[in-house]
Amino acid sequence: MSGARLHWKRGRQEEGAGVPPRTLEWVGYNNAGEPIARVVRVQGPLSLGWRSFRAVAMDEAASVVELRPSCPPDGAAWLACVGPRVVGRADQPLRAVRAVEDSLGDD
Amino acid sequence: MSDTPLERIRNIGITAHIDAGKTTTTERILYYTGVSHKIGEVHDGNTTTDYMDQERERGITITSAAVTCEWKDYRINIIDTPGHIDFNIEVNRSLRVLDGAIFIIEGVAGVQPQSETNWRLADRYNVPRIIFINKLDRTGADFFRAFDTLKEKLDIVALPLQLPIGEEDKFLGVVDLVEMKAIIWEGGELGAKYHYEDIPPDLVAKATEYRQTLLDTAVSVDEKAMEEYFEKGDVSVETLKACIKKGTISGEFRPVLCGTAFKNKGVQPLLDAVIDYLPSPIDVPGIAVALDEGVDETLHPDRRRIPANPKAPFAGLAFKIINDKYGTLTFVRVYAGTLKSGDTVMNTTKGHRERIGRMFQMHADKRAEIKEVEAGDIAAFVGLKDTGTGDTLASSDDPVVLERMAFPVPVIDISVEPRTKEAVEKMTLGLQKLAGEDPSLRLRTDQETGQTILSGMGELHLEIIIDRLRREYGVDCNIGAPQVAYRETISKPHTEIYTHKKQTGGSGQYAEVKIVFEPMERNGGVVFENKVVGGSIPKEYIPAVEKGIRVQADTGVLAGFPTVDFKYTLIDGKYHDVDSSALAFEIAAKACFREGMKKASPIILEPIMDVEVTTPQDHVGDVVGDLNRRRGQIQNQESSGSTIIVRALVPLKEMFGYISHLRSMTKGRASFTMQFHHYDPVPRNIADEIMAKSA
Numbered sequence: 001m002s003g004a005r006l007h008w009k010r011g012r013q014e015e016g017a018g019v020p021p022r023t024l025e026w027v028g029y030n031n032a033g034e035p036i037a038r039v040v041r042v043q044g045p046l047s048l049g050w051r052s053f054r055a056v057a058m059d060e061a062a063s064v065v066e067l068r069p070s071c072p073p074d075g076a077a078w079l080a081c082v083g084p085r086v087v088g089r090a091d092q093p094l095r096a097v098r099a100v101e102d103s104l105g106d107d
Numbered sequence: 108m109s110d111t112p113l114e115r116i117r118n119i120g121i122t123a124h125i126d127a128g129k130t131t132t133t134e135r136i137l138y139y140t141g142v143s144h145k146i147g148e149v150h151d152g153n154t155t156t157d158y159m160d161q162e163r164e165r166g167i168t169i170t171s172a173a174v175t176c177e178w179k180d181y182r183i184n185i186i187d188t189p190g191h192i193d194f195n196i197e198v199n200r201s202l203r204v205l206d207g208a209i210f211i212i213e214g215v216a217g218v219q220p221q222s223e224t225n226w227r228l229a230d231r232y233n234v235p236r237i238i239f240i241n242k243l244d245r246t247g248a249d250f251f252r253a254f255d256t257l258k259e260k261l262d263i264v265a266l267p268l269q270l271p272i273g274e275e276d277k278f279l280g281v282v283d284l285v286e287m288k289a290i291i292w293e294g295g296e297l298g299a300k301y302h303y304e305d306i307p308p309d310l311v312a313k314a315t316e317y318r319q320t321l322l323d324t325a326v327s328v329d330e331k332a333m334e335e336y337f338e339k340g341d342v343s344v345e346t347l348k349a350c351i352k353k354g355t356i357s358g359e360f361r362p363v364l365c366g367t368a369f370k371n372k373g374v375q376p377l378l379d380a381v382i383d384y385l386p387s388p389i390d391v392p393g394i395a396v397a398l399d400e401g402v403d404e405t406l407h408p409d410r411r412r413i414p415a416n417p418k419a420p421f422a423g424l425a426f427k428i429i430n431d432k433y434g435t436l437t438f439v440r441v442y443a444g445t446l447k448s449g450d451t452v453m454n455t456t457k458g459h460r461e462r463i464g465r466m467f468q469m470h471a472d473k474r475a476e477i478k479e480v481e482a483g484d485i486a487a488f489v490g491l492k493d494t495g496t497g498d499t500l501a502s503s504d505d506p507v508v509l510e511r512m513a514f515p516v517p518v519i520d521i522s523v524e525p526r527t528k529e530a531v532e533k534m535t536l537g538l539q540k541l542a543g544e545d546p547s548l549r550l551r552t553d554q555e556t557g558q559t560i561l562s563g564m565g566e567l568h569l570e571i572i573i574d575r576l577r578r579e580y581g582v583d584c585n586i587g588a589p590q591v592a593y594r595e596t597i598s599k600p601h602t603e604i605y606t607h608k609k610q611t612g613g614s615g616q617y618a619e620v621k622i623v624f625e626p627m628e629r630n631g632g633v634v635f636e637n638k639v640v641g642g643s644i645p646k647e648y649i650p651a652v653e654k655g656i657r658v659q660a661d662t663g664v665l666a667g668f669p670t671v672d673f674k675y676t677l678i679d680g681k682y683h684d685v686d687s688s689a690l691a692f693e694i695a696a697k698a699c700f701r702e703g704m705k706k707a708s709p710i711i712l713e714p715i716m717d718v719e720v721t722t723p724q725d726h727v728g729d730v731v732g733d734l735n736r737r738r739g740q741i742q743n744q745e746s747s748g749s750t751i752i753v754r755a756l757v758p759l760k761e762m763f764g765y766i767s768h769l770r771s772m773t774k775g776r777a778s779f780t781m782q783f784h785h786y787d788p789v790p791r792n793i794a795d796e797i798m799a800k801s802a
Contacts, residue, residue, distance in 0.1 A: 008337040010330065023330050091264075092327035094336065 006030060006037060006104070008097060012058065024058060026093060028100055037104070039096040040079045042067065042089075060084070111182040113415060114387045116483045118440070120186045120201045122229075123211035124219035125780065128241040132211060132368040132377070133174070133187040139299060139375055140176035140183075142470075160578060173438065173469045173485055181382040184485050188225075193568035195224065195515055195782070196547035200426045200496060202229050203512050204440035204485070207385030208236040209377065214248035214365070216752070217256030220719050220780055226261050231513075235355050235391075237362045237380050243271050244278045244367040254363060264360040266324050267317055268351070268380065269373075271365050272307060278367055282306050283376065284318045285347055290376060298371020324360055325350040348383050355384045356391065388415035388483035394424070394442045397499075397508040413507060417481040419443040420502035421452055424509050425494050430540045430579075436487040437494055438469070442509070444502060445481040454491075455506045456498040464490025496546050514546040517562035518714040518759055518783050521569050522587035523576075524559065530582045535559070537580030541572055548572060551661075562592055564783075566763070591760045593797065594712040594786055595663030595670045595704075600625040603703030606681075607695035617686035618695040620644070620652055621679040624707045627672045629786055633660055634674040644680040644692070651689035652677050655696030664704040665711055665794070666801035673707075675700075710788045711797055714759040717784040719752060720769065722777035727751045729772050737761035738790075756784055760793075 006028035013021040028037035044055040046064070055067040057079055067079075080088035080099035088099030121129045137143045175184050186201045202208065208229055212218055218226075229236055240253045250271045257265040269281040272289060280291040280301065289307060293300045306314050326332045326342055329350050335342050342350070354360045364380055366373015393412035413422050421444030425437050446452065451462050467474035467487045480486045494500065497512040525534040538561065542550045549562040563569040566589055576582050602623045609616040627634065635653045644652070656675050663670040682692075718739065722730045724746075730753055731741060739757035746752075762781060769777050789797065 005340075008333075010334070026333070092323050093333065094323040094327050097337075098323070 005101060006097075007033075008039075011038065023093075026097065028097070036082065037100045038079075038081045039093050039100060040081060041093075042077050042079060113389050113417070113483050115181045115382075116387050117181060117183045117381055117385055118204070118206045118388065118483070118485060119183060119381060119385055120188055120198075120205045120208045120234075121211065122188045122198055122202070122208055122225045123241075124213065124216075124221035125189075127211045127213045127219070127222070128368050129187055129211055132209070132239070132241065132374060133185060135298070135368050135371060135374040136183075136185065136378060137174060137176055138297060139378065140178050142174065142176045175468060175470060178378045178382060183378070183381060186485075193563070193565035193571075195221075195564060196545060198225050199228055199515065200512060200546075202232050202234050204424060204426045205234060206388055206391050207381070208234050209381070210236050210238045211241050212238055212253055212257070214240050214242040214250060214253050214367075215245050216721070217253040218260040220717060220754075220782055223260055224782055233358070235358065235384075235386055237355065237364065237377075237384055238265065239373070239377055240363060240365040241368055241373075243274055243365055244276060244370045244372075246275055248274055248278075250274065250365055257361070257363070264324065265363050266321060266351075266354075266360040267363045268321065269364050269376065270310065270314060270317060272310065278370070278372065281365060281373060281376065282310055282314045284314060284321050285344060285351070287314065287318060292372045298374065301372075301375065322347070325354055328354040328357065328359055352384045352386075352390075356386050388442075391415075394422075395510045397510050411507075413443045413509070415482040416443050417445050417483075419482070420505035421446050421450075422499065422501045422505070422507055422509060423452075423480075425491075425496060425498045425500060426512070428494075428496055428544045430544060434489055435491070435543075436467070436469075436489060437491045438485065438487050439480075439500060441480050441482055441484045441486065443482050445479060447479045452500045453503050453506050454494050454498050455501045455508045457493060457495075459493065461491050461494055461500060463488055495543065512546075515564060515783070516592075517547060517549050517564055518592045519565055519569060520560050520562045520590040520592050522553070522556075522558040522560055522590075523573065523584045526583045526585060533580060534576065534582045534584060537576050537582055538572075540580075541575060545572075558587075565781075589763055591713060591758075593666065593668040593789070594672075595665050595668045595709055596672045596712055597624060597626045597670075597704060597707035597709050598788075599708045601703055601707035602678075603699050603706065605695050605699035605702060607691055607698060610686075615683075615686040616688065616691040616694070617681075617683040618648070618688075618691035619681040620677060620692065620695045620699050622652075622656075622696070622699050622703060623676040623678055624700075624703050625674045625676070626707070627674050629672055631672045631674075633657060633671060636674065636676040638676055638678045639680065644677070644682055645687075648682065648687065648689055648692040649677065651692040652680075652696040655693035656700050658693075659697040659700040663709065663711075664701055665709050666798045668711065670704065670709075671712075711794045712786040713789045713793075715756050715784050715787045716759050716762055716781040718755050718757045718762065718779060718781040720755075720777055720779040721750050721752050722773055724751055726773040726777060727753065730769070730777060733768070733772060737765075757781075758787075758789075759783075 008026050008028050010023050011025035011027040014024050015021045024041045026039040027035045030036050040057045042055050042057050044053055046053045046056050053066045056064045057067060059065050078090050078093050078096035079086050080096040082100055082103055087103040090096040090099055121133055123129050173186050188198045188201050212222060240250055242248055243250060254265060257263060268284050271278060271281060273279045280289060282289050288303045289305060290301055290303055292298055325347060326336050332342055332346050332350050335346055351362055355362055362384055364377055368374055393414035396411045423439040423441040425439050427438035429436050446463060448463060448466055451460055454461050466477050466480055468477050469487050499509040501507050525531055538550050542548045547564050551560050553560050561569055573584055573586055576584060604621045606619040607616060637649050660670040720730050734741060734755045734757060737757050738761055739755040742754040742756060744751055744753050769779055
C-alpha cells in the first residue's frame with residue numbers, strides 16, 4: 001500500500017433473521033486510536049414510506065443518506081470515506097480501504 | 108462405494124467449445140493420477156473417454172464419459188463432455204448432476220459460442236467453476252486477450268490465480284499467484300516432472316500487481332480473513348485458499364488458471380485447484396426438490412433441498428441411459444442415503460417401484476462392479492425396467508421428486524426407412540432405444556405419409572444416430588434430405604365455437620365447445636385453461652377437450668407442422684345427456700382447433716441459428732456477402748490474431764450444406780460453428796413455398 005496505514009476494525013453490522021451478521025462498515029483508526037476513515041457498504045434500493053432510494057449508505061452518525069449520483073459505477077458497492085468526505089468507490093471493501101489509505105498518503 | 112470421506116470427493120465436469128482441448132486435458136489428468144500408463148491423443152483415436160467407434164474415427168466427443176481418479180487422497184469423478192452443439196444434451200445433463208466444472212477456454216480464440224452456451228447452462232444449475240485457458244503454446248495464443256473475453260462475453264469477475272511464463276512456443280510454465288512462485292515444466296516424461304522456483308525478474312512487478320487484485324477480491328468474501336489481513340498486512344496461504352474456495356462456490360468470482368494440456372504443462376496445478384477450490388458434495392446446498400409443472404422456480408428460492416447425507420433416506424437422479432450388449436445401463440447421481448444391490452426404490456417421477464440389480468462404477472466403457480453406493484457417488488445401475496433420463500429414484504420413506512432437467516428443442520427432421528422390409532421392426536426397436544438414451548432425439552410417424560421422422564439437434568447428430576443404427580443394431584437405412592423443423596403459431600386471439608353432431612342410427616354423438624385461442628410469447632409452449640362454469644360441460648369431458656387440442660396441435664393448419672406458443676381456454680359448451688361422450692368432445696375440440704386456428708392469423712416459424720465463422724482476413728468480404736445472401740443478419744466482426752470472427756443470425760434453412768460451400772469459397776481456410784438461437788416467423792414468400800410443398 002502506498003498511502004498511510006490505518007488500523008481497521010469492523011464497524012456496524014446488519015443482522016437479519018436466519019442469516020449471519022453482515023458488516024456494513026469498516027472503521028480505520030490512526031495510531032492515536034482515533035477513528036478517521038470509514039469504508040461503507042452501498043445498499044439499495046430502499047423504500048421508506050412513499051419514497052424509494054436507489055442507493056444509500058450510513059453516515060458517521062448511522063443515519064441513512066441517499067447517494068447521488070444514485071447509480072454507482074459498475075459494481076462499485078463500497079464507499080471510501082475520510083471523515084465526511086467520499087474519496088472513492090470500489091467493488092471490494094479491501095480496494096476501498098486502499099483508496100482511503102492512498103488518499104491519506106497523498107495529503 | 109469407497110472409504111473416501113465425502114469432503115474428499117469431487118464430482119466435476121470438463122466442458123468447452125469444440126476442439127478447445129477437453130479430452131486432451133482429461134487424458135493428461137488420467138495419466139498424472141496414475142489411472143492410465145500412457146497418454147491417448149484425440150488425433151490418434153486412442154483416448155480413454157472417446158471410446159465409441161465414431162468418436163475415435165472423427166476425433167470428436169459424442170457422448171459424455173465418466174471416469175474416476177485419485178489425486179492427493181481425493182477422489183475425483185470426472186465427466187468429459189462433447190463440445191459440438193449437436194450433442195449439447197450431454198453437457199446439459201452432466202452439468203445438472205455435477206458439483207463443479209472446469210471450463211476450458213482456447214488461448215487463441217478466447218470465449219467461443221459453445222463456451223457461452225455451456226456457461227449459461229452452468230449458471231442455470233448454479234455450478235461452481237474454474238476456468239483453464241488452454242493451448243498457450245499455439246501461435247497467436249494470448250492469455251490476456253483470452254482473459255478479456257471472459258469479462259466481455261460472460262460478464263463475470265474473472266480472477267487469475269496464475270500468469271503464463273512465456274507464450275506460444277516459448278511457454279515454459281506459470282506463476283502461481285497464491286504461493287508467489289514460478290512452476291516450470293522440465294520437458295520429457297510427458298510433463299510429469301516440474302519444479303518450483305523464484306518468479307522470473309521480468310514478471311515480478313506484474314505478478315505483484317495481480318496478487319494484489321487476487322487478495323482484494325478473494326479476501327473480501329470473508330470478514331474474518333479481512334481482519335487477518337488488517338492485522339498482519341497479508342493472509343496465510345490456507346486462508347487465501349479458503350477465501351478462493353468460498354468465492355468460487357458462491358460465484359462471486361471465477362478463478363482462472365492456464366497452460367497447454369497438449370504440451371503437458373499446467374495440468375497438475377489444475378488438479379490442485381479442483382481439490383482446493385471446487386466443492387465436495389457437502390459444500391453445496393443440496394439438490395432442490397421439484398415444484399409443480401409450470402411453477403416458476405425462481406420464485407421459490409427457499410424450497411426444500413436434500414443435503415448430501417449417507418444416513419438419510421435414499422434420493423438419486425437418473426441422468427443418462429445407454430444400451431449396450433449387456434443391457435441397459437442407467438447412470439445415477441446419488442444425492443442422499445445409501446443403496447445396496449437388491450434393494451428396492453421408488454421411481455417417484457413415474458410412480459412405480461424399481462429393484463436395483465447390479466451396480467457399477469464406470470470408467471469410460473469399462474466397469475467395475477460395486478455392492479453399495481452412497482450420497483455423493485455417481486454409478487451405473489443395471490436392470491431398471493422403466494426409468495428414463497431425468498427420473499428420480501427415492502426411498503419410500505421420503506418419496507421426493509428432485510428438480511427436473513430441461514431438454515433442448517430439436518431443430519432438424521429427417522425421414523428414415525430401412526433398406527429391406529424385414530428390417531422395419533429392428534429399425535423401430537433400435538430407434539426407440541436410441542431415443543430412450545438421448546432426450547434431444549425425437550421419433551414420430553408422419554400421419555399423412557406413414558414415414559418415420561427423426562428430429563435432432565443438427566445434421567451431425569442425426570448422421571451419428573443413423574451410423575449407430577447400422578453398427579449397433581445392424582439396420583441399413585435410406586434417409587431423406589434434412590428438413591427444417593418448422594413450427595406454427597398464431598398471431599392474434601380468436602374465439603371459436605364448434606358443434607359436433609352425428610346421428611346415424613343407434614346412439615348419436617353430440618358435443619359443443621367454445622374455445623378462446625390466444626398467442627403466447629416464444630417458448631411459451633401450449634397452455635390449457637378451463638373456465639367452464641355452471642356445468643355447461645361435465646367435468647369428466649374436460650380432459651378429452653384438452654387432449655383433442657394437444658393431439659391436433661401436432662399437425663398445424665398451414666403446413667402440418669406442430670403448433671406451439673399458444674394458450675387455449677375452454678369457456679363454454681353444451682352436452683347431451685345421452686349422446687355426449689369423451690370421444691365426442693375430443694372430436695369437437697380437434698375440429699374447433701382446425702377451424703379456430705385458421706382465423707387466428709396462423710404463421711410459420713423457422714429456427715434461426717447463431718453462426719460464427721472464423722476466416723482469414725482476405726476472405727471476410729466473401730463470407731459476409733454469402734451470409735447476407737443466406738438471409739443472415741451480421742451481428743459483429745472481431746479480429747483474433749490474423750483471423751476474423753464473423754457472427755451472424757441465419758435461418759437454419761439457408762445453412763444446409765454450408766460447410767462445403769465455405770470450404771470452397773475460402774480454399775478450406777475458414778471454419779464455422781452454429782447453434783440454435785430462437786424461432787422467428789418466416790417471410791411471406793418462403794411461407795408460401797413451404798405451404799405449396801406440403802399441399
